[in-house]
Amino acid sequence: METYFESGIGTEIKMPCQNQQLNNNDRQEHAAMSSTKQVRFASCGNSVLTESNRDAEVAETCENVFNSELQRQIGSQLKLLPLNDQIRELQTIIRDKSTSRGDFVFCADRLIRLVVEEGLNQLPYSECTVTTPTGHKYDGVKFEKGNCGVSIMRSGEAMEQGLRDCCRSIRIGKILIQSDEDTQKAKVYYAKFPPDISRRKVLLMYPILSTGNTVIEAVRVLTEHGLQPKHIILLSLFSTPHGAKSIIQEFPEITILTTEVHPVAPTHFGQRYFGTD
16 A cells, blocks of 8 residues: 655545555545645645646746746846736736626736735835834834826726825826827827926836837836936836837836736726726
8 A cells, every 4th residue: 555645735645556446435535635626836746736737837837937038138127026826817817808897807906906015115115113002112114205106097097096005195197198190109198297206206007018119108208307217117917028128128227017928918908997898
C-alpha cells in the first residue's frame, strides 16, 4: 500500500498495489478525492495536478515571461499589480461579452479600487509620531500634501469614485480629448486643473491604454501647465504593449500602473460602464 498526500488539504490518499482490491469504503474515498479540485498553485513535489491545471500553469508561466520581457524593454516605469486569482477573475468578467452591466460595473469598481490603492503606495510620505488613546507613542507615516487626481473624460471618470473612496478631500481635475475626424489625431477640447497643478503629484486616470495617443496628449497638456512628467502616475486597468511603449518612449519619467498588458484591450469599457453601448 502506497500513501500520497494532496497538496494544501492535508488529506491522506491510499493507492492500492497491483494485487490489492479496493473495498467499498476505499472506492468511495478514492472517488471523492479524485473529484476534488486541485490547488492551481500547488507544489510540484507532492501534488497530483490535472491536465487543465497543468495547462493553466503553462499559460501563467508564459504570461509571466512575457510581462518580464516587456518590463525589461520598457523599464521600471511600468508597474504591474501582482497577479492573483481575484484579479484574474475580475479581468475575466470585464472581458466577457455575456457579463451583465450590473456585474460589469461591480467588478470594474473592485478592480479600480485595487489599482487606486496601489497607486497611493507610489506617492511620497513622511514619518510621523502619534499618541494612542492609551497614551503610548506610535511611529508611523503620513502622505505628504500636494496630491491630486486628473481623469481623462469620459472613461477616466469611472475611476474618480474609487479615488475619492480612498482620499475623501482630494482634488480632481479633468481633461476632454477626442480624435479629430479628419486627421485622427488626439485633440484637447477641455481641461481644468487645480491652479497649483505644477507643484502637485498627479494620479492620471484612464482605464484602457490602446494606442496611448490620448494619454500622450493629456500628459502634454499637463506639462504645458508646468507639471513634470516624473510627478505623474498613470492609473490604468488594461494596457496593450504598444500603448505602454508609446507613452514611455514619449515621456520616459512617467510611471504607468496597470493590472494587465495584453495585445487585445477591452476597448468597450467606457460604453459598458456608462451604459451607452
